[in-house]
Every structure is written in C-alpha cells, then in structure tokens.
Amino acid sequence: MRPRHSDVRLAALPDRLDTNRSGRDMPRLVMKFGGTSVANVDRIRNVARHVAREVAAGYDVAVVVSAMSGKTNELVGWVKDANTLYDEAEYDTVVASGEQVTSGLLAVALRKDGIKARSWQGWQIPIETSDAHGSARIAGIDGANLDAGFKRGEVAVISGFQGIHAETGRITTLGRGGSDTSAVAVAAAIGAERCDIYTDVDGVYTTDPRVVPKAKRMERVTFEEMLEMASLGAKVLQVRSVELAMVHRVPTTVRSSFDPPDAARPGTLICDEDDIVEQQIITGIAFSKDEAQITLRAVKDSPGVAAAIFGPLADANINVDMIIQTVSGDQSTTDMTFTVPTADYERTRTILDGQRETIGYGQIEGATDVVKVSAIGVGMRSHAGVAAKAFRALAQKGINIRAITTSEIKFSVLIDAAYTELAVRTLHSLYGLDQA
Amino acid sequence: MRPRHSDVRLAALPDRLDTNRSGRDMPRLVMKFGGTSVANVDRIRNVARHVAREVAAGYDVAVVVSAMSGKTNELVGWVKDANTLYDEAEYDTVVASGEQVTSGLLAVALRKDGIKARSWQGWQIPIETSDAHGSARIAGIDGANLDAGFKRGEVAVISGFQGIHAETGRITTLGRGGSDTSAVAVAAAIGAERCDIYTDVDGVYTTDPRVVPKAKRMERVTFEEMLEMASLGAKVLQVRSVELAMVHRVPTTVRSSFDPPDAARPGTLICDEDDIVEQQIITGIAFSKDEAQITLRAVKDSPGVAAAIFGPLADANINVDMIIQTVSGDQSTTDMTFTVPTADYERTRTILDGQRETIGYGQIEGATDVVKVSAIGVGMRSHAGVAAKAFRALAQKGINIRAITTSEIKFSVLIDAAYTELAVRTLHSLYGLDQA
The missing domain is CATH 3.30.2130.10 (VC0802-like)
Structure with missing residues (x-):
C-alpha cells in the first residue's frame, strides 16, 4: 500500500488502518456515483449492480453518493424562497438531506441483491469539517466506524458532500461537486487501493469532445495534469478532489456508470507520473x-x-x-x-x-x-x-x-x-x- | 409549574430545568405543525408568523415540525421501489430527511422575520429512542442543548417524528403521526407551559362533523377522554401523544394553523379534569x-x-x-x-x-x-x-x-x-x- 501524506488530519489514521489491514487481505475500494447516476430508483438499482461486481471481485467497498439529480437544486430553491438572506448552516441542513435519501435507498437496493450494506451520514462516521457552511473543507475522517463495518462484511454507503463541524455539532456541506472530494478523502482515510468516480462520461478526454470531435479518451493522466485541467475549465472533477488525490496519492479513475455492470470499461486513471510509461x-x-x-x-x-x-x-x-x-x-x-x-x-x-x-x-x-x-x-x-x-x-x-x-x-x-x-x-x- | 411524572427517562430532567427556570421568567411553549401546515414555502412562512406571535407574547418557543405533506409518502414509495423487503433502519434514514428539510426551511423563514432560530435534528438534541425502527418509542430527551439555545434567545425548530438510538447511533422514526408525540415529549422535557398542536382543523369535535353536521368543537376535554377518543377512532391526535401528555400532565391544545396569525383561535384544550368547571x-x-x-x-x-x-x-x-x-x-x-x-x-x-x-x-x-x-x-x-x-x-x-x-x-x-x-x-x- 502506498504511504499517505500527512498534511491533513486524515493522515492521523494510517497506523491504525495498516494494523487493521495486516490482519486481513481484503483490498478496499471507493466507488462514487454522482447525481445523474442515482437520478431515480431504477438507476440506484443499476448502481447496486456495479457495487455487486466489485464486492464479488473481493473488495471491501465504500460507496459515496450524491443527491438524485435535480434534488439539490430543488432544495436550494426552497431555501432561497424562504429567505433570500438565508443562514448558511440551515442551508446545509436542508440540502444535505438529498444525499441522506440516496444513501438509504442504495443500502436498501444492495440488500435486495443479497449484499450487506448500511448507510452512513457525514455526522455518523464522522467526517469532520471546518465551519465554513456551504463550502466547508474536510478536516479529518475517523475510519474506525467504517473499519468495524467492513469487518462485519458490510458495504458502507456514504452520503457525499456533507460533514459535521465538531464544536457546533452542525451539518456542513463542501460546496457544489463536493461528493468527489468526499470520495477521495474517504479513500485516503480507509487506505483504499483506488477511488472510482462514476459519472455520465466514460473518462477524461484530451479536450471537450463537443468542440473537437477528434478528442480522445485518455487511458492515464498524472495528478498534476488533471489538477491543471480541472482548474483550467475541464469540469469532469472538482479541483479540490484532484488536489486531495494528488496529496494523498490516491489512484483515481473517472468512468461511466452507464456502462453495463457486467461490462464496465476502466475509464481514465489519474495516477503518479511513474505509473505512466509513455x-x-x-x-x-x-x-x-x-x-x-x-x-x-x-x-x-x-x-x-x-x-x-x-x-x-x-x-x-x-x-x-x-x-x-x-x-x-x-x-x-x-x-x-x-x-x-x-x-x-x-x-x-x-x-x-x-x-x-x-x-x-x-x-x-x-x-x-x-x-x-x-x-x-x-x-x-x-x-x-x-x-x-x-x-x-x-x-x-x-x-x-x-x-x-x-x-x-x-x-x-x-x-x-x-x-x-x-x-x-x-x-x-x-x-x-x-x-x- | 406542574410536577412532571417519572415513568420515563424524560423525568430525569426536572430538577435541572427548574433551577434553570428559576433564574429567568420566560415561560416555555411548544408549537407543533403537521404536514399540511408546512406543505410549501408559503405555508412555512405563515407558520413563522404564528411563531412570531408567541415570541412577541414572551415565550421561549420550541417548534416541532413534520415533513411537507406528501413528502413522507414519496420517500416511502422510493424505499419500497428499491426493495419491497427493505431494512427498517434505512427506511428511517430516508424518511427522516423529510422533517430535516422542513426544520431548516422554517429556521430560515423565522430569521427573515427577524427572529433568531436554529434547526435541531433528533440526533442533535438528542431525542433518544428504542431501536424499534419505524415505530420507535422515545426513551429520553436531553434538554441541555435546547436550554442553551433559549438562553441565546433562539427559537428551537425541531424535526418531529425522529430520534436516535444511542447504541447504534442510527436515526429512528416514531411511526406515522409521531410528530405529535415528539412535541409532547419535548414539552415535558423542557417544562413547557403548554403544547399547541396546530393542524388543519380548529379543534376536537364532539364527533366527526362530516357524519354529524351538528357536532360542536369542545373548548376543553380531559386527558382521559381524549385518550379514549384517539384510541376509538378520532384521528386528530396520535394515541401515544395523548398518553404522554396525560402521564406528564402537559396541557395540550389542538388548533388551526390556517387561522390568521394575528387572530388565531385557542382551539380545544386537553387538560386535567380539575381544570374543567362544567x-x-x-x-x-x-x-x-x-x-x-x-x-x-x-x-x-x-x-x-x-x-x-x-x-x-x-x-x-x-x-x-x-x-x-x-x-x-x-x-x-x-x-x-x-x-x-x-x-x-x-x-x-x-x-x-x-x-x-x-x-x-x-x-x-x-x-x-x-x-x-x-x-x-x-x-x-x-x-x-x-x-x-x-x-x-x-x-x-x-x-x-x-x-x-x-x-x-x-x-x-x-x-x-x-x-x-x-x-x-x-x-x-x-x-x-x-x-x-
């Protein structure tokens, strides 16, 4: 396993995690599904089949989910209707409910496929963040609860985008696209072998295919390049999530949730320069x-x-x-x-x-x-x-x-x-x- | 203030609460609003005006809210679509999100009216329950967080219907109509002078007015009578909430949220036999x-x-x-x-x-x-x-x-x-x- 860096509190965990892992051989995998991938119950059941594939392949899986697409916008609209000068902490309380729904539904759907699973809200793990409501930064993730779940053979279904501020005990959110960041941070905290970001495209392209039809899907791209691309306008991943993947050296893929679960393509791997031959x-x-x-x-x-x-x-x-x-x-x-x-x-x-x-x-x-x-x-x-x-x-x-x-x-x-x-x-x- | 009985853990609190209350004179009031009263943002803003009236009258107010009407059914439908043999704990996680949305929105709306307010989820207070997911019973409410909020001059906006099971840390729900029970339990825990249940009718009637047009709204009814009525088919209050009001002697009213906030009628008071003259x-x-x-x-x-x-x-x-x-x-x-x-x-x-x-x-x-x-x-x-x-x-x-x-x-x-x-x-x- 790669060592994890120590510039955020996430890194307080590796010793315990390594010890834990030494006792058993199941590699860990984080799978993240965005709003379009969980837009309705049918799609959530499709996501369950993707998860089932990786469980069958021998992984301890943590799934990070966004709200059903459109849901966050609806909730934000209500908050603004109630008061244009809304309180950011209440905004977070309201919008975080979207991920709560998806995580519960996916856990239910997984059990239908005979897979043990339970949902985790940010405050239950906990995923601790700053108190910058609406755009909080992850301060630390305690992996102990997730570890215990893996030992029970459970898939952890985690609400992305949200956390808790320890002192106030209030729900926080990481800002738009924050679920990518949640996924990479969880991967770092549990020592995952890889973080797979499932989305509505099949990978990262050399440029926007709508502008250049000859654009190619990349097989591999370095963390540094991906960070520049995300910063410079490629919308496929949130910048913060790429930073976190780079700092913690979490190999991360971007791949399609619309591939058939039994024939899913690997997508684009974001990795170290050393791992790219040509x-x-x-x-x-x-x-x-x-x-x-x-x-x-x-x-x-x-x-x-x-x-x-x-x-x-x-x-x-x-x-x-x-x-x-x-x-x-x-x-x-x-x-x-x-x-x-x-x-x-x-x-x-x-x-x-x-x-x-x-x-x-x-x-x-x-x-x-x-x-x-x-x-x-x-x-x-x-x-x-x-x-x-x-x-x-x-x-x-x-x-x-x-x-x-x-x-x-x-x-x-x-x-x-x-x-x-x-x-x-x-x-x-x-x-x-x-x-x- | 009336003494509170001691057959549930709620009663562990009175000493502290009494001490606290002796230092200040603000009486406390619980106001509960059901699904039709918070069906959309406009109605939530109307609820805020009812709350503003009681704040102006000098009360420390705790508001207990249900999910927007229709929302719980929608969420339950999704759970059943995902898996007819769903896990009750996940069911609770999903459906409890409905109240979370309403509590945040009402807190936001209250601030628009210049009233300090914050939302509280069951796990934040906490409202501890049994682990009977889907039909949990309240085991105890720690009033300390709410007390601190009242001292800061905040209205507490509490998600009804939900709690937390202490050992598992999981979200629980009290079953349909559970928000009435939440409201009465909170009233008992904070030593409220009264618990006002706002609904879409203006009180309790001598019988169903749809069957007997000559049915009269009662001004007062005893706890015992109301308990029998609720048990025998009058749907206006959940049986459990009446039991709790009777055991803890919480004077409870049933009144209309559709009355104009500046001309709200008192509704029906459910109280001790001694408080009813004729x-x-x-x-x-x-x-x-x-x-x-x-x-x-x-x-x-x-x-x-x-x-x-x-x-x-x-x-x-x-x-x-x-x-x-x-x-x-x-x-x-x-x-x-x-x-x-x-x-x-x-x-x-x-x-x-x-x-x-x-x-x-x-x-x-x-x-x-x-x-x-x-x-x-x-x-x-x-x-x-x-x-x-x-x-x-x-x-x-x-x-x-x-x-x-x-x-x-x-x-x-x-x-x-x-x-x-x-x-x-x-x-x-x-x-x-x-x-x-």
Missing part, C-alpha cells in the same frame, strides 16, 4: 470562458502601483489570473492587463473606478468575450519551445493573443471567444492528440 | 370502521378454551378487542364472538382454521362490514345507567347490537356498518351534544 509532451487542451479582461491604460509607472491595483481586488476576494504589464510609447506610463472571473467583472470595474485617484491611471477598458485556452502536459518540463510552437501556429491562423501565462506543466493564452474552437482544434492537432 | 356526562362520540368480527360457533365449554383461542392470536401480535361469550342452546357448548383490526381479519381466520382441532369448535363466521361506536365521558363514573339509555335508544331505531364493551369512562357497541351515521347521530343527540 508520457506525451502535451496531454490535453482545456479552455475556460469564465474569464474577463481588464486593461488599465497609462498607469503611472511607479513603485507600489501593482499593490495599489491588486490590493483592493484581493480584499474583495477577487481572483486575478493572467497579468501583463506593457511599456507605453512615452516610457513614463505603462498599460496593465489582467483577467478576473466573469462573475466578478462588474465588481472589479466598480472597485477600480473608486481607486482611480489612488492608482493614477488614464483609462479603463475591458472585455468579457474572451476565452483562456490552455495546453497541459508534464512533458513540457523536459522539452523546450513547446509554447513557442503554439504561438506560431495560432498566429498562422490569424488568432490574436491578448495575454499569456505559463507554468511548469502548462501554458495559457487569452484570445477572442469567437476563435475558441479554431484555437482548441489547432492546438489539439499540433500536439498530436487527434484520434486516428 | 363537566358533561358524555363528552364525545367516536367510531371506528377498523374492526372485523369473528364468531366461533359451538365451542366446547371447557376450562382453557379461551387461552386456546386467544393465545395463538396474541403470539401473532393480533389485538383482540371486544369479547363476548354466549351459552348455546344445548348448554354444553358456547359461541365466542370478538373483534380484531380489519387488517388482521384474514390472518386471524387462517390461524383459527389451523387451530380447529386444538380449540374444538363447530364453525367459524365473520364480518368486516361492522363498526364500533363509542361514547366517552368522565361523567360516566358518577352517573349510573348512562349506557343502558343508549342501548334503548339504539333499539328504538332498529339498530342491532352485535357486541358491547364498557370501561370506566366509555362504552362501545359493535353494529352493522350501514347504521353508522344513524347510531352516531342518535347518541350525539341523546347526550345533549348537538349544537344549538
């Missing part, structure tokens, strides 16, 4: 329309000007992403371009309007019809000129690059939204990702 | 169609024959109600007539068929088109001939009495179902209950 230079192309561009013209080029611009935005919890500073004609002023999430665009302009005197700039410009296209691959580390090749290819297609950022394993360009498809297809071909 | 001889007429009649003809009249008949039925958890033994013509055998719940009729016949040799009877007869009509009143204790008057009146109307049972404060007759309305109206007039 690594591509570029593994995938991601894009995000959730970007807006702001340009401040004729900014006084003096020390502290960057702090004057970005300080107030940080105070307002606005994440600034790509930043470019260009020297203007007369040399005494500069232009400053950067991006913010589209949802924060108006707020950003308002804040900067208010700071005009303090910052000292000539004019403010902005654009929301822009897109950030990114190429990701751990192979970039050892290959020079990977990005330069892309800039040339995009220029040849007449695509104007408004901003560029790079990191060790990815680069991103900001372009006009109208060129999204052209740019993504160009890069997808350029790096040899097209399906044969 | 007591009627008969207070109400109840009837139940949930009765089936069994007659065994030519039963050998030997010692132990009753045990031979009723032993196997008791073993099968069948409640036998009215029992009459009549001597037959030839003196050596008797006829034995009794009633069982309609739902157990077929099962009863099957069991008795199987016991024919052992019991030794000639023939078995039965009828399901019968009704039990009952007259209830504590005044019967001090007035002779109350029942005899009824038998005469029914005979005059040509109604044949199949069986009779009496107790200290009620008598019941079993008659043909076709005569239900005539019998109920006759008795209602006979005892002066008709509205002027």
Whole structure:
C-alpha cells in the first residue's frame, strides 16, 4: 500500500488502518456515483449492480453518493424562497438531506441483491469539517466506524458532500461537486487501493469532445495534469478532489456508470507520473470562458502601483489570473492587463473606478468575450519551445493573443471567444492528440 | 409549574430545568405543525408568523415540525421501489430527511422575520429512542442543548417524528403521526407551559362533523377522554401523544394553523379534569370502521378454551378487542364472538382454521362490514345507567347490537356498518351534544 501524506488530519489514521489491514487481505475500494447516476430508483438499482461486481471481485467497498439529480437544486430553491438572506448552516441542513435519501435507498437496493450494506451520514462516521457552511473543507475522517463495518462484511454507503463541524455539532456541506472530494478523502482515510468516480462520461478526454470531435479518451493522466485541467475549465472533477488525490496519492479513475455492470470499461486513471510509461509532451487542451479582461491604460509607472491595483481586488476576494504589464510609447506610463472571473467583472470595474485617484491611471477598458485556452502536459518540463510552437501556429491562423501565462506543466493564452474552437482544434492537432 | 411524572427517562430532567427556570421568567411553549401546515414555502412562512406571535407574547418557543405533506409518502414509495423487503433502519434514514428539510426551511423563514432560530435534528438534541425502527418509542430527551439555545434567545425548530438510538447511533422514526408525540415529549422535557398542536382543523369535535353536521368543537376535554377518543377512532391526535401528555400532565391544545396569525383561535384544550368547571356526562362520540368480527360457533365449554383461542392470536401480535361469550342452546357448548383490526381479519381466520382441532369448535363466521361506536365521558363514573339509555335508544331505531364493551369512562357497541351515521347521530343527540 502506498504511504499517505500527512498534511491533513486524515493522515492521523494510517497506523491504525495498516494494523487493521495486516490482519486481513481484503483490498478496499471507493466507488462514487454522482447525481445523474442515482437520478431515480431504477438507476440506484443499476448502481447496486456495479457495487455487486466489485464486492464479488473481493473488495471491501465504500460507496459515496450524491443527491438524485435535480434534488439539490430543488432544495436550494426552497431555501432561497424562504429567505433570500438565508443562514448558511440551515442551508446545509436542508440540502444535505438529498444525499441522506440516496444513501438509504442504495443500502436498501444492495440488500435486495443479497449484499450487506448500511448507510452512513457525514455526522455518523464522522467526517469532520471546518465551519465554513456551504463550502466547508474536510478536516479529518475517523475510519474506525467504517473499519468495524467492513469487518462485519458490510458495504458502507456514504452520503457525499456533507460533514459535521465538531464544536457546533452542525451539518456542513463542501460546496457544489463536493461528493468527489468526499470520495477521495474517504479513500485516503480507509487506505483504499483506488477511488472510482462514476459519472455520465466514460473518462477524461484530451479536450471537450463537443468542440473537437477528434478528442480522445485518455487511458492515464498524472495528478498534476488533471489538477491543471480541472482548474483550467475541464469540469469532469472538482479541483479540490484532484488536489486531495494528488496529496494523498490516491489512484483515481473517472468512468461511466452507464456502462453495463457486467461490462464496465476502466475509464481514465489519474495516477503518479511513474505509473505512466509513455508520457506525451502535451496531454490535453482545456479552455475556460469564465474569464474577463481588464486593461488599465497609462498607469503611472511607479513603485507600489501593482499593490495599489491588486490590493483592493484581493480584499474583495477577487481572483486575478493572467497579468501583463506593457511599456507605453512615452516610457513614463505603462498599460496593465489582467483577467478576473466573469462573475466578478462588474465588481472589479466598480472597485477600480473608486481607486482611480489612488492608482493614477488614464483609462479603463475591458472585455468579457474572451476565452483562456490552455495546453497541459508534464512533458513540457523536459522539452523546450513547446509554447513557442503554439504561438506560431495560432498566429498562422490569424488568432490574436491578448495575454499569456505559463507554468511548469502548462501554458495559457487569452484570445477572442469567437476563435475558441479554431484555437482548441489547432492546438489539439499540433500536439498530436487527434484520434486516428 | 406542574410536577412532571417519572415513568420515563424524560423525568430525569426536572430538577435541572427548574433551577434553570428559576433564574429567568420566560415561560416555555411548544408549537407543533403537521404536514399540511408546512406543505410549501408559503405555508412555512405563515407558520413563522404564528411563531412570531408567541415570541412577541414572551415565550421561549420550541417548534416541532413534520415533513411537507406528501413528502413522507414519496420517500416511502422510493424505499419500497428499491426493495419491497427493505431494512427498517434505512427506511428511517430516508424518511427522516423529510422533517430535516422542513426544520431548516422554517429556521430560515423565522430569521427573515427577524427572529433568531436554529434547526435541531433528533440526533442533535438528542431525542433518544428504542431501536424499534419505524415505530420507535422515545426513551429520553436531553434538554441541555435546547436550554442553551433559549438562553441565546433562539427559537428551537425541531424535526418531529425522529430520534436516535444511542447504541447504534442510527436515526429512528416514531411511526406515522409521531410528530405529535415528539412535541409532547419535548414539552415535558423542557417544562413547557403548554403544547399547541396546530393542524388543519380548529379543534376536537364532539364527533366527526362530516357524519354529524351538528357536532360542536369542545373548548376543553380531559386527558382521559381524549385518550379514549384517539384510541376509538378520532384521528386528530396520535394515541401515544395523548398518553404522554396525560402521564406528564402537559396541557395540550389542538388548533388551526390556517387561522390568521394575528387572530388565531385557542382551539380545544386537553387538560386535567380539575381544570374543567362544567363537566358533561358524555363528552364525545367516536367510531371506528377498523374492526372485523369473528364468531366461533359451538365451542366446547371447557376450562382453557379461551387461552386456546386467544393465545395463538396474541403470539401473532393480533389485538383482540371486544369479547363476548354466549351459552348455546344445548348448554354444553358456547359461541365466542370478538373483534380484531380489519387488517388482521384474514390472518386471524387462517390461524383459527389451523387451530380447529386444538380449540374444538363447530364453525367459524365473520364480518368486516361492522363498526364500533363509542361514547366517552368522565361523567360516566358518577352517573349510573348512562349506557343502558343508549342501548334503548339504539333499539328504538332498529339498530342491532352485535357486541358491547364498557370501561370506566366509555362504552362501545359493535353494529352493522350501514347504521353508522344513524347510531352516531342518535347518541350525539341523546347526550345533549348537538349544537344549538
């Protein structure tokens, strides 16, 4: 078994778990099913058959489930109808009920197939979290109750997305998509061999197949690459869950719950770089329309000007992403371009309007019809000129690059939204990702 | 404050509660709202206004809520779809989610009206119960958390119908209508001045107004009478909740949640006999169609024959109600007539068929088109001939009495179902209950 890292309290468990595991040989598996996979009782019974397959294969299984699709939205709607200025703790109490229903129903369905199972709510395990209701972070999972269940031969059916804040004893939720994070955290806590995320797609693709029909399903992708992809707009997994999988080295797959239970394909494995034999230079192309561009013209080029611009935005919890500073004609002023999430665009302009005197700039410009296209691959580390090749290819297609950022394993360009498809297809071909 | 009795663990609390109360003068009130009263967000906001009225009147308020009407049935349906032979503990997990939603929503709605409030699930208080999933009994309520909330000036919004079994840590439910019981138990545990059960009717009537248009709403009724009425077919309160109110002497009202919050009528008060100045001889007429009649003809009249008949039925958890033994013509055998719940009729016949040799009877007869009509009143204790008057009146109307049972404060007759309305109206007039 892989060692688990120790930067969250999850890691307080390995000794006990290892001891426990040494006494018996059943490997452990976490299976996570999202809202569309448990949308109704028929689908829940189908999920039970997927679980039965893994039980038959000799695993101690923990299943993490989301609410039936549509249910969370319905509950959120009711909370907002009751009071637009709702209390976040009550919001969590209401919406967490969705997963409670699914976990109970799946336990019932499993027993129909002759499989011992019981449901676990976040507070019963417990899955302890921070008190940031609505977007809580997992602080620790006590695996003792789950261990005892495995010893009784039970499948653990766990409500995802939820936990408990120990001091207040109140139900918390992890925010949208939090069930992925629950699943990976449970896998780390119980020392699972793998965490399988079942969803409505059959894996992670080199890019969005709706944009590039030649997109390929990847067999394997590194944690680091998957983290960049999730951060850069690929919606298949919650960013936090990939971080957690990377930190705790939990091999994680993305696979389809709509495959027949007796002929389920393996999906895409997210794993260590060492576990991938033939690594591509570029593994995938991601894009995000959730970007807006702001340009401040004729900014006084003096020390502290960057702090004057970005300080107030940080105070307002606005994440600034790509930043470019260009020297203007007369040399005494500069232009400053950067991006913010589209949802924060108006707020950003308002804040900067208010700071005009303090910052000292000539004019403010902005654009929301822009897109950030990114190429990701751990192979970039050892290959020079990977990005330069892309800039040339995009220029040849007449695509104007408004901003560029790079990191060790990815680069991103900001372009006009109208060129999204052209740019993504160009890069997808350029790096040899097209399906044969 | 009235003393609380000590036959359940609820009573472990009074000392602490009394001490606590001596430091402050806020009286406490429990308000319970059923499914139709919280059927949607608009109605939940209406409930918030009822609560606001009592807070303004100076009460520390605990509100007990049911699931939105229809919700429990939906959840039960899903459980049965998933597996007809479902696990009761999972059933409880799934259905308890309904109350969780309502409690969160009402807390949110109260805050909109500027009232501090928080939701409490059964496991958070905790409300401890037996492990009889699906029909658990309350074993004890720890009032400490609720006390602390009242000190913070919070309204406690409590999910009814549910609790937790301490040893397993699993969610339990009290069975249909259990929220009434939750409310009375909470009232006893926190030393509430009163428990107000808000429902879709404006009180308890002398009989079913759909059968007797001249039925009157009672202003007051004793615990004992209400207990008989609930047991004998008046559906307004769960029997268990009335028992609990009687044992703990919790003055309880039944009143309408559909009254305007600023002009809510007091409803019917269920209270001690001492608190009722002018007591009627008969207070109400109840009837139940949930009765089936069994007659065994030519039963050998030997010692132990009753045990031979009723032993196997008791073993099968069948409640036998009215029992009459009549001597037959030839003196050596008797006829034995009794009633069982309609739902157990077929099962009863099957069991008795199987016991024919052992019991030794000639023939078995039965009828399901019968009704039990009952007259209830504590005044019967001090007035002779109350029942005899009824038998005469029914005979005059040509109604044949199949069986009779009496107790200290009620008598019941079993008659043909076709005569239900005539019998109920006759008795209602006979005892002066008709509205002027």
